[in-house]
Amino acid sequence: xxxxxxxxxxxxxxxxxxxxxxxxxxxxxxxxx
Amino acid sequence: xxxxxxxxxxxxxxxxxxxxxxxxxxxxxxxxxxxxxxxxxxxxxxxxxxxxxxxxxxxxxxxxxxxxxxxxxxxxxxxxxxxxxxxxxxxxxxxxxxxxxxxxxxxxxxxxxxxxxxxxxxxxxxxxxxxxxxxxxxxxxxxxxxxxxxxxxxxxxxxxxxxxxxxxxxxxxxxxxxxxxxxxxxxxxxxxxxxxxxxxxxxxxxxxxxxxxxxxxxxxxxxxxxxxxxxxxxxxxxxxxxxxxxxxxxxxxxxxxxxxxxxxxxxxxxxxxxxxxxxxxxxxxxxxxxxxxxxxxxxxxxxxxxxxxxxxxxxxxxxxxxxxxxxxxxxxxxxxxxxxxxxxxxxxxxxxxxxxxxxxxxxxxxxxxxxxxxxxxxxxxxxxxxxxxxxxxxxxxxxxxxxxxxxxxxxxxxxxxxxxxxxxxxxxxxxxxxxxxxxxxxxxxxxxxxxxxxxxxxxxxxxxxxxxxxxxxxxxxxxxxxxxxxxxxxxxxxxxxxxxxxxxxxxxxxxxxxxxxxxxxxxxxxxxxxxxxxxxxxxxxxxxxxxxxxxx
Numbered sequence: 001x002x003x004x005x006x007x008x009x010x011x012x013x014x015x016x017x018x019x020x021x022x023x024x025x026x027x028x029x030x031x032x033x
Numbered sequence: 034x035x036x037x038x039x040x041x042x043x044x045x046x047x048x049x050x051x052x053x054x055x056x057x058x059x060x061x062x063x064x065x066x067x068x069x070x071x072x073x074x075x076x077x078x079x080x081x082x083x084x085x086x087x088x089x090x091x092x093x094x095x096x097x098x099x100x101x102x103x104x105x106x107x108x109x110x111x112x113x114x115x116x117x118x119x120x121x122x123x124x125x126x127x128x129x130x131x132x133x134x135x136x137x138x139x140x141x142x143x144x145x146x147x148x149x150x151x152x153x154x155x156x157x158x159x160x161x162x163x164x165x166x167x168x169x170x171x172x173x174x175x176x177x178x179x180x181x182x183x184x185x186x187x188x189x190x191x192x193x194x195x196x197x198x199x200x201x202x203x204x205x206x207x208x209x210x211x212x213x214x215x216x217x218x219x220x221x222x223x224x225x226x227x228x229x230x231x232x233x234x235x236x237x238x239x240x241x242x243x244x245x246x247x248x249x250x251x252x253x254x255x256x257x258x259x260x261x262x263x264x265x266x267x268x269x270x271x272x273x274x275x276x277x278x279x280x281x282x283x284x285x286x287x288x289x290x291x292x293x294x295x296x297x298x299x300x301x302x303x304x305x306x307x308x309x310x311x312x313x314x315x316x317x318x319x320x321x322x323x324x325x326x327x328x329x330x331x332x333x334x335x336x337x338x339x340x341x342x343x344x345x346x347x348x349x350x351x352x353x354x355x356x357x358x359x360x361x362x363x364x365x366x367x368x369x370x371x372x373x374x375x376x377x378x379x380x381x382x383x384x385x386x387x388x389x390x391x392x393x394x395x396x397x398x399x400x401x402x403x404x405x406x407x408x409x410x411x412x413x414x415x416x417x418x419x420x421x422x423x424x425x426x427x428x429x430x431x432x433x434x435x436x437x438x439x440x441x442x443x444x445x446x447x448x449x450x451x452x453x454x455x456x457x458x459x460x461x462x463x464x465x466x467x468x469x470x471x472x473x474x475x476x477x478x479x480x481x482x483x484x485x486x487x488x489x490x491x492x493x494x495x496x497x498x499x500x501x502x503x504x505x506x507x508x509x510x511x512x513x514x515x516x517x518x519x520x521x522x523x524x525x526x527x528x529x530x531x532x533x534x535x536x537x538x539x540x541x542x543x544x545x546x547x548x549x550x551x552x553x554x555x556x557x558x559x560x561x562x563x564x565x566x567x568x569x570x571x572x573x574x575x576x577x578x579x580x581x582x583x584x585x
Contacts, residue, residue: 001268008075009271012335015082016327023321027045030314030484 040109040223041308047228049318052305053325054231054394056296057238059145061330062388063363065290066338067355070270072286073277078331080278080287089291090323091491092459092499095466096297097315098479100306102470105566106559109307110406111300112546113553117562119465125550125560129542130458131300132406135399136422136542137450137535138299140429141443142399143215146392147207148189148364153385154207156371160378168372174350181368185360190437194527197434208434212427214393219400220419223308227397234390235325241387242333248380249341258347266343269351270335285509288502293452294330295323296398298459304402311566312482320485329391342366345373360440363388400426406542410549425541432534436527445531448518456510460503467496 042048069077103114111131115124152166159165166184168177188204190197197204218226254262277283296302306315342351346366354366371381400422408418436442466475472492479487522529553560 001264002272005075005268005272008078008273009267009335012075012078012082012271012331016324016331020321020324020328023317023324026317026484027049027321030045030317 041310042313043224043228045314045318047224047232048305048309048313049321049325050235051228051231051394051398052296052302052318052322054235055299055301055305055398056294056322056326056395057235057329058391058395059149059359059363059388060290060294061326061391062334062338063359065294065330065334066270067358067362068286068290069335070339070351070355072283073274074269075271076273076275076278077283077287080284081291084284084288084291085295085323085327087494088288088499088502089295089297090320091494092297092463093295093302093319093323094316094479094487094491095463095475095495096302097306097319098475099462099466099470100303101309101311101313101315101481102478102566103303104307104309105311106562108409108553108558109304110409110549111303111402112406112542113409113549113560114303114307115462115465116550116560118470120469120562122550124461124465124469126543126546127461129539129546130454130461131303132403132542133535133539134298134300134450134454134458135401136403136425137429137446137454137538139396139399139403139426141433141446141451142392142396143211143426143430144189144208144433144443146389146396147204147211149385149389149392150211151188151203151207152364152368153382153389154203156378156381156385160382165378166368166372168369170372174346174369177369177372178365181365184368185364189364189440190434191439194436194438197437198431205434208430211393211396212423212430215396215400215426216419216423218397219404219422220415222415223401227401230397231394234394238329238387238390238394241383241390242329242337245380245384245387246333246337248374248376249337249344252341252344252374255344255347261344261347263340263344266340266351267336269343269348270339285506288506292459293455295326296395298455298457298462300402300458301398303462304405305398307405314482314484316479316487317484338362338367341370341374345370406545406549410545410552412552425538429534429538432531436531438527441525441527442531445528446535449532449535453510453515456503456507460500460507463495463499463503467500472496 042051069081099114099118103109103117106114106117108114108117110128112125112128115128115131116122118124119127155163155165166181168180168184170177172180186192190204197208218230220226221229250263252263254260292298302319309315339351339355342354342362346354346369350366354362357366367384368381371377371384374380403425404415404418404422407413407421408415411418411421413421433442433446472495475495476487476492522532550560
């Protein structure tokens with residue numbers, strides 16, 4: 001695996017996991033309906 | 034109005050997991066890695082994320098917004114909602130596609146779901162000394178692949194039409210079991226059935242995926258071929274080939290993957306969102322559901338499938354697996370991989386159980402829009418409506434199972450309904466939302482109760498970029514691909530008759546819209562979207578036959 005491959009993999013994984021964690025934190029921190 | 038079904042989601046998280054469950058399917062684990070590897074590896078992620086930001090999330094937001102708006106008018110089916118948002122008969126009848134897609138796709142999806150459950154069962158049996166799929170790890174790779182392929186062909190009835198029923202083996206039993214499970218949860222209702230199931234199934238799916246991922250990433254390098262290591266397997270998937278970015282096909286493939294993966298233009302989001310209340314958020318919920326889908330696709334699908342294949346089958350075997358497509362990779366190649374893997378039977382059982390969960394959370398979302406439409410159009414209760422939808426679903430699915438040879442019926446419905454019509458519906462929806470409903474109104478409606486502001490550029494994208502992209506895609510498709518499909522129908526009677534079956538379903542749905550419209554008008558509902566929703570201030574002049582006290 002090349003360094004660029006590692007870079008693309010890490011950036012992609014960080015992006016999708018980061019977005020999901022950020023969204024769920026925001027959803028769960030909202031006051032109940 | 035009191036005769037209209039009145040269901041709602043139990044929790045905010047519940048609706049998000051239900052929509053995410055609908056989106057996460059076999060394509061996340063089996064289609065995405067193949068597409069990425071064939072279109073530039075890591076470089077594929079550049080057009081992929083562009084498509085997610087420019088197409089997937091914005092169109093998803095438009096669907097969530099239209100769905101909730103329709104629900105506020107008392108509608109839950111795509112034809113009724115499209116009629117109200119698109120202000121008229123044309124949009125209402127075009128909205129039939131929003132029921133046809135989930136219903137038509139369910140015809141073959143439950144069959145594939147039965148394969149997943151059946152394969153899971155084979156691996157569980159093998160854990161306790163059963164023969165499993167009959168793959169001998171000591172044989173040559175080509176013999177193992179032949180054994181795996183032979184099992185698949187026999188199990189899915191590729192040998193001849195009708196064998197699944199006439200020989201009434203395990204496949205038929207799994208198919209019936211899967212239909213019974215679907216009917217059970219759909220009949221239990223939105224909150225008690227679908228929401229509760231998805232709230233358990235989604236975390237269970239994540240746990241299964243995480244266990245399989247850990248197993249794959251900790252595999253030792255193949256002792257017979259040290260270059261077949263996990264690192265090189267990840268490299269096969271992720272090493273970027275920037276030359277692919279210069280090809281338009283790469284960008285189209287990325288957009289296509291995002292589009293089908295997120296279930297936009299499928300008729301499900303519009304139905305699910307219609308059970309939200311006026312102040313329920315749609316923006317953050319839509320984004321969260323999309324993000325969940327991406328975690329399963331990129332975070333699990335992109336890491337597991339091809340990596341494990343590479344370690345055991347090497348470069349040439351993995352390239353062949355990618356070329357074999359979704360079914361070949363999932364049901365022929367991966368069982369061979371599991372046969373070589375330490376704890377392979379357990380991992381195989383977990384993997385196919387996870388695929389089964391991914392499939393059932395999707396198939397449940399296919400029955401609900403049809404059920405809502407039947408209930409709404411005929412005014413029948415849930416029991417009668419479920420019976421009718423079950424009869425329709427069972428009949429259509431039995432057709433696909435009977436004509437199993439070469440998966441011709443399955444492939445035909447997947448092409449015409451599960452591929453072509455999805456692009457058509459998304460195009461209609463985005464045009465209706467951006468140009469008939471109006472961007473300014475859409476922006477105001479989306480931000481009702483929103484926990485997140487949609488950036489201004491997104492509205493420009495929804496109005497101009499998304500319709501342009503979809504129209505170009507559709508035009509390209511009609512010009513390049515459709516003639517071949519039509520020609521193929523002439524040569525294959527099963528494919529031709531399957532298209533007639535789809536036509537028959539369209540005729541049934543059109544009749545239901547006709548009677549539904551009469552019923553909605555007789556109830557004084559705002560069929561053509563001329564007045565504000567019921568939960569807003571009543572209009573200065575109430576529409577004929579709609580007294581203010583009739584509003585819920």
